[in-house]
Amino acid sequence: MTEIQVISIDGMGGDDGAQMVVAGIERYAKTDPNTRFLVFGDEVVLKPLLAATEHAKARTEIRHAAKSVAMDAKPAQAVRQGKGTSMWGAIEAVKKGEASAVVSAGNTGALMAMAKLILRTMEGIHRPALCASWPTAKGMSAVLDLGADITADAEQLAEFAIMGEAFAKAVHHKENPSIGLLNIGSEDMKGNDTLRYAASLLSNDDLTINYTGFLEGNDISFGGADVIVTDGFTGNVALKTAEGAAGLIAQLLKTYLKGSVFGMLGGMIATPALKRLKDRIDPRRVNGAVFLGLKGIVVKSHGGTDPYGYEQAIRVAVDMGSCHFAEFIEPSLAQLKLVVEATEKKNLSATEAAE
Amino acid sequence: MTEIQVISIDGMGGDDGAQMVVAGIERYAKTDPNTRFLVFGDEVVLKPLLAATEHAKARTEIRHAAKSVAMDAKPAQAVRQGKGTSMWGAIEAVKKGEASAVVSAGNTGALMAMAKLILRTMEGIHRPALCASWPTAKGMSAVLDLGADITADAEQLAEFAIMGEAFAKAVHHKENPSIGLLNIGSEDMKGNDTLRYAASLLSNDDLTINYTGFLEGNDISFGGADVIVTDGFTGNVALKTAEGAAGLIAQLLKTYLKGSVFGMLGGMIATPALKRLKDRIDPRRVNGAVFLGLKGIVVKSHGGTDPYGYEQAIRVAVDMGSCHFAEFIEPSLAQLKLVVEATEKKNLSATEAAE
Numbered sequence: 266m267t268e269i270q271v272i273s274i275d276g277m278g279g280d281d282g283a284q285m286v287v288a289g290i291e292r293y294a295k296t297d298p299n300t301r302f303l304v305f306g307d308e309v310v311l312k313p314l315l316a317a318t319e320h321a322k323a324r325t326e327i328r329h330a331a332k333s334v335a336m337d338a339k340p341a342q343a344v345r346q347g348k349g350t351s352m353w354g355a356i357e358a359v360k361k362g363e364a365s366a367v368v369s370a371g372n373t374g375a376l377m378a379m380a381k382l383i384l385r386t387m388e389g390i391h392r393p394a395l396c397a398s399w400p401t402a403k404g405m406s407a408v409l410d411l412g413a414d415i416t417a418d419a420e421q422l423a424e425f426a427i428m429g430e431a432f433a434k435a436v437h438h439k440e441n442p443s444i445g446l447l448n449i450g451s452e453d454m455k456g457n458d459t460l461r462y463a464a465s466l467l468s469n470d471d472l473t474i475n476y477t478g479f480l481e482g483n484d485i486s487f488g489g490a491d492v493i494v495t496d497g498f499t500g501n502v503a504l505k506t507a508e509g510a511a512g513l514i515a516q517l518l519k520t521y522l523k524g525s526v527f528g529m530l531g532g533m534i535a536t537p538a539l540k541r542l543k544d545r546i547d548p549r550r551v552n553g554a555v556f557l558g559l560k561g562i563v564v565k566s567h568g569g570t571d572p573y574g575y576e577q578a579i580r581v582a583v584d585m586g587s588c589h590f591a592e593f594i595e596p597s598l599a600q601l602k603l604v605v606e607a608t609e610k611k612n613l614s615a616t617e618a619a620e
Numbered sequence: 621m622t623e624i625q626v627i628s629i630d631g632m633g634g635d636d637g638a639q640m641v642v643a644g645i646e647r648y649a650k651t652d653p654n655t656r657f658l659v660f661g662d663e664v665v666l667k668p669l670l671a672a673t674e675h676a677k678a679r680t681e682i683r684h685a686a687k688s689v690a691m692d693a694k695p696a697q698a699v700r701q702g703k704g705t706s707m708w709g710a711i712e713a714v715k716k717g718e719a720s721a722v723v724s725a726g727n728t729g730a731l732m733a734m735a736k737l738i739l740r741t742m743e744g745i746h747r748p749a750l751c752a753s754w755p756t757a758k759g760m761s762a763v764l765d766l767g768a769d770i771t772a773d774a775e776q777l778a779e780f781a782i783m784g785e786a787f788a789k790a791v792h793h794k795e796n797p798s799i800g801l802l803n804i805g806s807e808d809m810k811g812n813d814t815l816r817y818a819a820s821l822l823s824n825d826d827l828t829i830n831y832t833g834f835l836e837g838n839d840i841s842f843g844g845a846d847v848i849v850t851d852g853f854t855g856n857v858a859l860k861t862a863e864g865a866a867g868l869i870a871q872l873l874k875t876y877l878k879g880s881v882f883g884m885l886g887g888m889i890a891t892p893a894l895k896r897l898k899d900r901i902d903p904r905r906v907n908g909a910v911f912l913g914l915k916g917i918v919v920k921s922h923g924g925t926d927p928y929g930y931e932q933a934i935r936v937a938v939d940m941g942s943c944h945f946a947e948f949i950e951p952s953l954a955q956l957k958l959v960v961e962a963t964e965k966k967n968l969s970a971t972e973a974a975e
Contacts, residue, residue, distance in 0.1 A: 402868055412804050415812055449767055449856040457770055457853070482860025486868040495857075498812070501804040502854055503861040505837025510862035513757055513841040514869050517900055521893040528893030535886025538876040545872055 269299055272582050273364035276306030277333035277351040278371025280569045283307070286370065287314040287321065289566075289575025293583075294320035296576075300583055303364055305330045305354035330354045334375045336568060343375035344382055352376060356383045359561035365586030366562035368553075368578050373565055377413060377556055384559040387591060389598040392417070393558030394425045394497070395565070396432050398551040398581075399504070403488030407433045407442075411554060412501035419462035420605055422446065422494055426467055427597040428557040429492035430474055435588035436555075436581055437491070441475050445490030447499060448479040455479060463494075469604045474597060511546055553578030555585055562586050624654055627937050628719035631661030632688035632706040633726025635924045638662070641725060642669040642676065644921075644930025648938075649675035651931075655938055658719055660685045660709035685709045689730045691923060698730030699737055707731060711738045714916035720941030721917035723908075723933050728920055732768060732911055739914040742946060744953040747772070748913030749780045749852065750920070751787050753906040753936075754859070758843030762788045762797075766909060767856035774817035775960055777801065777849055781822055782952040783912040784847035785829055790943035791910075791936055792846065796830050800845030802854060803834035810834060818849075824959045829952060866901055908933030910940055917941050 276283050302325040311327050330351040334343045347353040352371050358364040360383050369376050396409035407429045426444045433442035448456040467476040480489040522532035552574035556563040562585045566578035631638050645657055657680040666682050685706040689698045702708040707726050713719040715738050724731050751764035762784045781799045788797035803811040822831040835844040877887035907929035911918040917940045921933035
């Protein structure tokens with residue numbers, strides 16, 4: 266990959282603002298000489314930060330934006346007052362074709378609303394979805410939707426499957442990712458009508474994706490499928506609940522090891538092993554959720570991440586930005602359209618025959 | 621509590637069948653002389669097992685049941701062919717007033733369907749819900765519905781809150797349990813109409829429960845509320861996803877500690893600390909989900925549990941069986957009914973005024 270790629274960056278987003286963002290760019294720039302950056306934000310703040318970097322400064326252009334979106338702004342308000350903000354500028358750079366993807370650690374709701382307005386939804390996609398990596402026993406899986414919307418009908422779930430497949434190929438470098446639908450049982454009759462209809466679309470032979478059936482919550486962390494498809498409400502609850510459970514265990518482990526002399530001693534001796542565990546489930550390692558389905562790649566970094574986490578979000582943007590997402594999913598979307606039409610026609614004839 | 625209580629037991633349920641069940645009764649019987657048991661199942665199998673116990677045999681009566689429900693039977697089929705099974709007999713003992721609660725480690729779907737048919741839903745409850753304990757940073761929380769049904773409307777969610785409060789008082793011995801509604805954000809405007817309407821019912825001053833607002837997935841494991849209310853689809857996914865994440869971390873911890881000499885040595889020295897963690901998140905400790913909202917208490921033990929886990933399920937049955945559940949929730953249900961009526965009337969006048 267010697268193609269030069271440009272990533273646009275919302276320089277003012279995140280809890281620690283420009284400092285964390287520029288340090289993240291520097292970390293990434295050190296590993297990849299073929300990516301350039303357009304950083305939007307207050308140049309008075311950004312200039313000295315960039316000047317102090319070793320690798321980033323030569324490959325980064327600052328675009329001054331006087332305003333920034335508050336982390337607690339309501340999405341609708343942020344959009345109305347969005348012009349002139351670093352977030353708006355960074356998204357617009359993708360719209361103009363100056364950058365292949367945008368990264369922001371700013372206000373999630375504002376980013377999604379602004380990106381939807383500026384970039385618009387892709388042809389063949391009803392609704393965008395938020396997709397991220399989930400550490401599993403087998404490596405990584407992709408899970409979507411994580412909360413771009415709170416509901417999804419069967420056709421939208423099938424579109425999520427197609428977009429998630431592209432994510433798994435581009436970001437996780439998997440050749441033929443398996444796709445599962447999250448449900449409360451693995452038997453065919455489980456769940457609601459939407460899930461059963463989505464399953465029938467995804468298992469249709471005319472749609473050439475590797476759909477493997479329903480899976481349950483506990484299957485996610487054990488790598489039951491490379492791509493897990495669900496609606497945004499369920500996906501958001503599942504992700505946060507898993508984070509909570511993992512956080513509690515990490516906290517208890519620390520407390521118990523520190524709670525006794527033998528615990529402390531054993532913990533010290535086993536430090537490298539415990540560090541491997543910590544690294545493996547490090548939330549920074551999977552930082553970078555992609556807002557898929559817009560005419561442009563939008564990556565949301567966690568607002569509270571650090572330069573290492575921000576570097577991972579940039580990596581996701583570079584992988585997605587170079588995968589030619591739109592052309593990539595086009596054939597599957599065309600197949601899906603035919604499958605949906607054929608199914609609806611069949612259902613209609615069945616209804617007419619019954620009448 | 622010197623009141624003598626009788627618990628009826630499905631002696632043939634669970635992956636290991638009667639042997640595990642009787643060993644579980646023996647464990648429980650050792651700790652509580654005031655509980656008696658009616659065990660339903662094949663007396664040829666049960667008699668020698670019971671005869672070999674020390675504490676259980678004197679306080680247990682065997683009721684012969686020639687048939688048992690297969691673990692993989694479809695619920696509808698299990699109900700049709702249910703008469704004469706150990707599960708049917710055990711549930712019927714509650715219906716007849718011979719026992720205050722029933723415990724089964726058998727087929728979940730069959731148990732719910734059979735219990736619904738035999739015991740019927742309580743006055744004032746639209747739909748029963750499955751409720752269980754969830755280990756948190758602060759101790760235990762109650763979560764419901766875990767999958768008795770896949771949807772719930774606002775009024776049903778409010779009923780779940782009232783039933784969950786009773787569970788938290790009886791089983792977790794909490795005086796004034798806080799109640800939260802699971803959502804994808806804690807702000808008032810988050811989620812769907814059902815959740816917002818449920819929140820308005822639960823926060824009405826005329827309903828005297830300790831409702832504290834929306835909470836997110838990550839709040840569950842950190843003890844954000846004593847009772848977490850959600851629909852059965854979301855609750856089932858959340859519980860299983862958390863179990864999966866916890867299971868993965870436990871597996872990785874084991875693998876990494878065993879993967880190096882220092883890891884093994886440190887792990888050995890820290891054994892007591894690691895054992896405290898293991899005990900704390902031991903799924904057997906929270907075994908025993910209650911199917912709430914029927915005219916009788918039905919406790920579902922995990923099918924794959926062991927005697928220690930089964931002992932916990934019996935403990936839940938004893939706590940719930942002695943809490944006078946129906947009388948306990950009656951005042952709150954009456955309050956809820958008035959709140960719902962007043963709200964509907966208000967909404968109706970608002971609609972008429974607008975027309």
